[in-house]
Amino acid sequence: MLVIGVAGGTGSGKTTVVQQIVNDLPAEEVGVISQDSYYKDLSQMSYDDRCQINFDHPDSIDFQMLIQHIKSLKGGKSIQQPVYSFAVHNRLEESTTIEPRKVLIVEGILILSQPELRKLLDLKLYVYAESDERLIRRLKRDIVERGRDLEEVIDRYQNTLRPMHNEFIEPSKEFADVIIPTHRRNRVAVELIRDIIDQRIAQDQ
Numbered sequence: 001m002l003v004i005g006v007a008g009g010t011g012s013g014k015t016t017v018v019q020q021i022v023n024d025l026p027a028e029e030v031g032v033i034s035q036d037s038y039y040k041d042l043s044q045m046s047y048d049d050r051c052q053i054n055f056d057h058p059d060s061i062d063f064q065m066l067i068q069h070i071k072s073l074k075g076g077k078s079i080q081q082p083v084y085s086f087a088v089h090n091r092l093e094e095s096t097t098i099e100p101r102k103v104l105i106v107e108g109i110l111i112l113s114q115p116e117l118r119k120l121l122d123l124k125l126y127v128y129a130e131s132d133e134r135l136i137r138r139l140k141r142d143i144v145e146r147g148r149d150l151e152e153v154i155d156r157y158q159n160t161l162r163p164m165h166n167e168f169i170e171p172s173k174e175f176a177d178v179i180i181p182t183h184r185r186n187r188v189a190v191e192l193i194r195d196i197i198d199q200r201i202a203q204d205q
């Protein structure tokens with residue numbers, strides 16, 4: 001199995017790049033897991049308390065479970081991936097079955113920040129966009145798709161997102177094999193990654 005890690009700041013375009021890569025591949029050969037599914041279970045807290053959580057700090061993620069799940073998939077076993085709700089800031093009761101595939105893409109802001117996780121990655125990508133562009137994208141997305149308002153996004157950006165980005169995410173860029181700029185749709189970078197994946201799939205046959 002080829003395991004590809006895709007990191008980068010919020011709104012950098014990770015999900016979009018992953019979607020472009022996946023669209024080009026046969027569905028039965030690629031699986032995707034998102035770091036967002038591994039936010040810790042906060043059922044013991046009230047909704048108001050959950051709203052105060054710093055969701056950009058590595059401690060908010062159950063990396064042990066994520067690492068265990070990647071190891072299981074590498075070992076040919078399926079996993080039950082938690083389902084996360086941005087609306088309630090918590091895991092839901094249900095889970096999603098993910099089957100092992102030839103290619104596994106693991107995507108999320110902090111994917112390159114954890115040494116134990118990095119060891120499991122065969123190819124490390126960092127998706128890059130300027131911070132003002134990321135904030136604009138995040139504002140639009142969170143208001144339209146994640147039920148947030150202008151004040152919530154700006155408060156979170158100033159209080160937790162920006163400082164955590166500077167402390168944990170931006171420095172993890174140094175571990176990337178390839179940095180993908182997304183100031184515009186970057187077809188060339190996606191094709192490059194596609195070629196690497198194709199070679200690896202062909203080698204395994």
Ligand SMILES: Nc1ncnc2c1ncn2[C@@H]1O[C@H](COP(=O)(O)OP(=O)(O)O)[C@@H](O)[C@H]1O
Pocket residue numbers: 008009010011012013014015016017137138141182183184185186
């Ligand atoms: N290259 C790009 N140019 C313009 N908008 C983009 C680009 N890449 C992503 N977007 C938009 O920005 C928003 C955030 O992108 P997304 O892929 O969800 O980022 P991430 O997963 O890194 O948070 C989405 O609404 C997406 O459509």
Ligand SMILES: Nc1ccn([C@@H]2O[C@H](COP(=O)(O)O)[C@@H](O)[C@H]2O)c(=O)n1
Pocket residue numbers: 009010011014036039055056085086088089090108109156161
């Ligand atoms: N309940 C939550 C959990 C996380 N976030 C934010 O999501 C961002 C990471 O997701 P991307 O798809 O943007 O990479 C992260 O910056 C958290 O601030 C949230 O708003 N609410």
